[in-house]
Amino acid sequence: MVRYAIITGAASGIGLATSRKLASLGYGVIMGDISDVVKEKAKSIKEETNNERVIGLHVDVTDWNSCKEFYNEVLSILGIDHVDVLVNNAGIIRDSLFIKMTPEQWDQVIKVHLYGAFNMTKQVVDGMIKNQWGRIINMSSASWKGNIGQANYSAAKAGLIGFTLTLSRELGKYNITVNAIVPGFIDTPMTASVPDKIKKLIMDRIPMGRMGRPEEVANTIAFLASEEASYINGAIIEVTGGLVL
Numbered sequence: 001m002v003r004y005a006i007i008t009g010a011a012s013g014i015g016l017a018t019s020r021k022l023a024s025l026g027y028g029v030i031m032g033d034i035s036d037v038v039k040e041k042a043k044s045i046k047e048e049t050n051n052e053r054v055i056g057l058h059v060d061v062t063d064w065n066s067c068k069e070f071y072n073e074v075l076s077i078l079g080i081d082h083v084d085v086l087v088n089n090a091g092i093i094r095d096s097l098f099i100k101m102t103p104e105q106w107d108q109v110i111k112v113h114l115y116g117a118f119n120m121t122k123q124v125v126d127g128m129i130k131n132q133w134g135r136i137i138n139m140s141s142a143s144w145k146g147n148i149g150q151a152n153y154s155a156a157k158a159g160l161i162g163f164t165l166t167l168s169r170e171l172g173k174y175n176i177t178v179n180a181i182v183p184g185f186i187d188t189p190m191t192a193s194v195p196d197k198i199k200k201l202i203m204d205r206i207p208m209g210r211m212g213r214p215e216e217v218a219n220t221i222a223f224l225a226s227e228e229a230s231y232i233n234g235a236i237i238e239v240t241g242g243l244v245l
C-alpha cells in the first residue's frame with residue numbers, strides 16, 4: 001500500500017530534503033510551495049528516486065481558497081480520496097526588534113505559520129478520520145521559547161505547539177498522530193540571510209558546534225511519518241544539536 005504525503009514549503013531547505021527522503025522511501029509525495037520552482041524540483045526528485053508518484057504544485061498556505069484548490073487538484077491528479085501524511089513546513093522570517101516591528105511583519109509571519117497550518121490541516125483531516133490513519137507533523141522552531149528579534153516568529157512557533165498539542169488530544173482516537181518538530185539552526189536559504197554576527201552568537205550556543213543539515217530534520221520527519229512511530233503523539237521533538245537560545 002502506498003502512503004501519500006503533502007509537504008508544504010517543499011521547494012527549498014527542509015521541505016525539499018523531506019520530499020526527497022519520503023520519495024526515496026516510496027511514498028507518494030505532493031510538494032506544495034508558493035514558488036513555482038517547486039514543479040521543477042518535483043521533476044528532479046521524481047527522476048533521482050525513480051518514483052513516479054511525485055508531483056509539485058503551487059499553493060499559498062495563507063489563502064484558504066488556494067489550499068482548497070490545491071487539495072482538490074492533488075486528489076484528482078493522483079486519483080486518491082485522502083492523503084496519509086501532512087507536513088506543515090512552509091515558513092518565513094521577518095525579523096526585527098519589537099520596537100521596530102511593523103504590522104506587516106507581524107501579519108506575514110503569523111499568516112504563513114498559523115493560518116497556513118490551519119488551512120492545510122482542515123483540508124486533509126476529514127480524509128484521515130475516514131481512513132482511521134494519519135500523521136500530522138508541524139514545523140515549530142527552537143525560537144518558540146523566545147528569541148530576540150523574533151517576537152512574530154516566536155509567537156507563531158509557540159502557537160504551533162499549542163495547535164499540535166490540542167490536535168493530538170482531539171485526533172488521537174482516530175489513529176491520527178500529531179507532533180511538532182523543533183529544529184535549531186539548520187543550514188537552509190532561510191538562515192543564509194542571518195547576519196554573520198548573529199550566526200556566531202547562535203553557533204556559540206550549539207554544543208555540537210555546527211549547523212544542522214536539512215536532511216537531519218528530514219530523517220526525523222520520515223520516522224514520525226512511519227508505521228514505527230505509531231504511538232508517538234503530542235510530542236515536541238528537538239533537532240537542535242543541543243542548542244539553547
Ligand code: NAP
Nearest residue numbers: 009012013014034060061089090091141183185186188190
Ligand atoms: P526555506 O528554505 O526558506 O523554505 C521555506 C519554503 O516555504 C520556501 O520555499 C518558501 O517560498 C515557502 N513558503 C513561504 N511562504 C509560503 C506560503 N505562503 N505558501 C507556501 N509556501 C511558502 O526555509 P527552511 O529553513 O527550510 O524552513 C522550513 C521550516 O522550518 C519553516 O517553517 C521554518 O520556520 C522552520 N525552521 C527552520 C529553521 C532553520 O534553521 N532553517 C529552524 C527552525 C525552524 P519562498 O522562498 O518563495 O518564500
